[in-house]
Amino acid sequence: MRYILNKVAFFVVALWAALTINFILPRLMPGNPAMAMFAKFGGQLNPQALHALELEFGFSKQPMILQYLTYLKNMAEFHWGLSYTYYPTPVKTVIFHSLPWTIGLVGISTLFAVLIGTGFGIYIAWRRGGFLDNTLPVTTMFLQAMPYFWTATILLYVFAFVLHWFPLGHAYATTVTPGWNLPFIMSVLYHSVLPAVTIFLGSVSGWIVGMRNNMINTLGEDYVVFAEAKGVSSWRLMTQYAARNAILPQVTSFALAMGLIVSGSILTEEVFSYPGIGFQLTNAVLSQDLPLIQAAFLIIAVSVLVVNLLVDILYSRLDPRVRTGGGVQ
Amino acid sequence: MSNQQPVLEIRDVSIAYETAVGPVQAVSHVNLTLDENSIVGLVGESGSGKSTLANAVMRLLRGAARLTSGQILVKGQDVYALSPQELRRFRWNVMSMVFQSAMTVLNPVMTVEQQMIDVFRSHRPEMSVREAHQRSLELLDMVRIDRRHARSYPHELSGGMKQRIVIAIALALEPSLVIMDEPTTALDVVVQRSILDQIKELQKERRFAILFISHDFSLVSELASRVAIMYAGRLVEVADSQGLTLADPLHHPYTLGLMRAIPHLSAEDVEIEGIPGNPPNLVELPTGCAYHPRCPSASAVCEREVPTLRQVGGRAIACHIFDPEKRGEFAHVS
Numbered sequence: 001m002r003y004i005l006n007k008v009a010f011f012v013v014a015l016w017a018a019l020t021i022n023f024i025l026p027r028l029m030p031g032n033p034a035m036a037m038f039a040k041f042g043g044q045l046n047p048q049a050l051h052a053l054e055l056e057f058g059f060s061k062q063p064m065i066l067q068y069l070t071y072l073k074n075m076a077e078f079h080w081g082l083s084y085t086y087y088p089t090p091v092k093t094v095i096f097h098s099l100p101w102t103i104g105l106v107g108i109s110t111l112f113a114v115l116i117g118t119g120f121g122i123y124i125a126w127r128r129g130g131f132l133d134n135t136l137p138v139t140t141m142f143l144q145a146m147p148y149f150w151t152a153t154i155l156l157y158v159f160a161f162v163l164h165w166f167p168l169g170h171a172y173a174t175t176v177t178p179g180w181n182l183p184f185i186m187s188v189l190y191h192s193v194l195p196a197v198t199i200f201l202g203s204v205s206g207w208i209v210g211m212r213n214n215m216i217n218t219l220g221e222d223y224v225v226f227a228e229a230k231g232v233s234s235w236r237l238m239t240q241y242a243a244r245n246a247i248l249p250q251v252t253s254f255a256l257a258m259g260l261i262v263s264g265s266i267l268t269e270e271v272f273s274y275p276g277i278g279f280q281l282t283n284a285v286l287s288q289d290l291p292l293i294q295a296a297f298l299i300i301a302v303s304v305l306v307v308n309l310l311v312d313i314l315y316s317r318l319d320p321r322v323r324t325g326g327g328v329q
Numbered sequence: 330m331s332n333q334q335p336v337l338e339i340r341d342v343s344i345a346y347e348t349a350v351g352p353v354q355a356v357s358h359v360n361l362t363l364d365e366n367s368i369v370g371l372v373g374e375s376g377s378g379k380s381t382l383a384n385a386v387m388r389l390l391r392g393a394a395r396l397t398s399g400q401i402l403v404k405g406q407d408v409y410a411l412s413p414q415e416l417r418r419f420r421w422n423v424m425s426m427v428f429q430s431a432m433t434v435l436n437p438v439m440t441v442e443q444q445m446i447d448v449f450r451s452h453r454p455e456m457s458v459r460e461a462h463q464r465s466l467e468l469l470d471m472v473r474i475d476r477r478h479a480r481s482y483p484h485e486l487s488g489g490m491k492q493r494i495v496i497a498i499a500l501a502l503e504p505s506l507v508i509m510d511e512p513t514t515a516l517d518v519v520v521q522r523s524i525l526d527q528i529k530e531l532q533k534e535r536r537f538a539i540l541f542i543s544h545d546f547s548l549v550s551e552l553a554s555r556v557a558i559m560y561a562g563r564l565v566e567v568a569d570s571q572g573l574t575l576a577d578p579l580h581h582p583y584t585l586g587l588m589r590a591i592p593h594l595s596a597e598d599v600e601i602e603g604i605p606g607n608p609p610n611l612v613e614l615p616t617g618c619a620y621h622p623r624c625p626s627a628s629a630v631c632e633r634e635v636p637t638l639r640q641v642g643g644r645a646i647a648c649h650i651f652d653p654e655k656r657g658e659f660a661h662v663s
Contacts, residue, residue, distance in 0.1 A: 229421070230447070231418065231448065231452055
């Protein structure tokens with residue numbers, strides 16, 4: 001319990017730090033989004049309009065500390081201002097429309113990569129020197145060594161452009177109505193195949209090779225030999241004694257990878273014109289949409305922190321040594 | 330005695346490790362027998378092959394080690410003739426082993442009790458969960474560990490407690506033979522003493538045979554009724570432990586060297602001597618008797634011929650000095 005409270009306390013402090021940095025950074029830059037927008041309209045706006053825009057974007061002539069408090073309040077209430085690219089759509093709307101796509105696509109394909117990769121890692125280490133052990137790490141590593149966008153482009157060219165098996169881009173066909181209906185869901189799944197395969201191929205090798213190596217190390221541990229001697233069945237020996245210990249470093253890697261889900265795969269989304277947060281972030285950067293960039297960074301920071309908190313809690317369930325601080329009492 | 334069959338028979342066993350420079354003979358032509366309810370000590374320096382021999386008995390040789398000759402019979406059963414399934418059932422029911430490294434031999438992510446219950450679940454599938462739980466608590470009682478530690482994880486226990494638990498796990502199914510591979514080496518002297526006392530007590534009570542492996546000569550000669558001394562993969566002497574004193578000169582020169590190296594608390598002026606030189610490299614064993622470069626009594630024949638065990642005054646010694654035909658070679662030794 002104490003362990004979890006510690007982790008939650010750390011989470012709160014880190015979240016506060018992320019919010020504060022996110023507040024300071026745009027204010028260190030010259031100008032503000034309102035002025036940029038003012039300039040964009042080339043003098044067609046009067047000073048009152050500029051002032052209104054500044055208020056809208058949360059930049060005012062108030063003392064910094066008051067601005068900061070207002071900012072924190074707005075953040076807590078999800079008032080993230082208006083997007084500049086999609087003016088006057090609120091940033092919140094842009095984010096919440098793109099985030100589910102990214103979490104759905106990247107999250108699920110990463111989860112698949114982790115589960116399948118770890119499973120194969122356990123198996124090939126157990127059957128060390130077997131056919132799969134000799135082939136799987138090499139082939140998947142070859143695929144992972146290729147850049148995401150390159151794999152994406154090749155898949156797109158072969159399977160969408162030449163063979164027409166899959167659509168060229170976007171998350172769903174324009175002929176279906178978004179909602180919980182079968183044609184829409186099928187269309188979403190159909191459109192997600194190529195980007196999901198790209199992400200899967202680009203990351204599965206790390207999980208296979210990582211797990212295999214951890215597993216080979218634990219298989220040499222005394223407690224595995226002892227368990228084998230005491231007659232524990234092969235399945236239990238492989239799972240409860242070897243894999244159970246070998247999986248611990250994988251959980252840490254998983255925490256790091258989950259953080260990348262929201263921010264990562266920008267290039268994959270870009271190639272497939274997938275309306276995820278990476279795609280939006282690229283657009284925002286290209287059109288200097290500060291409120292959107294700020295919100296996207298915030299979402300990324302918060303999701304990394306949330307996932308880390310969850311993984312820390314999971315870790316404490318998996319490794320009893322973490323709960324009590326590791327040493328002999 | 331109705332049951333004359335020995336618990337363990339090691340017959341002419343040789344074990345080699347495959348290495349880049351060719352096979353390295355770790356154990357050569359070892360013969361050793363353990364009777365029921367007896368404690369036999371196996372002593373030797375590091376690298377003399379004693380742990381390799383122990384693992385061979387359990388059929389736990391891993392990696393590059395191979396049994397190249399001989400047979401190992403446990404209660405008359407050839408261990409190497411068993412199928413993998415039979416072997417899994419044979420181990421722990423008939424023979425079990427206490428490993429050297431108490432610190433690392435328990436799974437860090439499972440409670441002590443789960444690791445005990447695993448033995449019952451694997452060998453007594455008909456046993457209920459409740460009964461397995463009950464038996465595990467009794468095992469803890471047996472090695473005098475508080476029942477509340479059943480739910481402890483290994484990192485919450487001291488080294489001595491861990492080794493007691495390992496011993497309890499080894500005795501869970503009441504095997505006839507327990508191999509103890511340096512069970513107290515990793516522990517401090519005080520804990521070592523209490524564990525040894527406990528082993529003796531349990532052995533008296535439950536009457537199983539122990540092959541006790543150690544590099545500590547005085548410890549083994551105190552615990553065991555018979556002691557086998559190993560040097561460079563060969564047995565050089567097998568003797569009753571009562572006779573292992575300097576007062577009795579009928580010993581292998583290596584045994585004499587070991588006995589001179591034991592410090593005595595009571596004696597004031599006894600000189601403690603080490604054995605000069607180093608244990609041999611198994612890759613390039615000396616010709617003839619492997620001990621001859623360090624042996625104070627060595628003669629020309631020792632460089633040429635490997636001595637075999639022969640009966641000398643109730644013990645078996647592998648030394649040319651005791652060969653009547655070669656008596657002449659040792660005129661220089663008084």
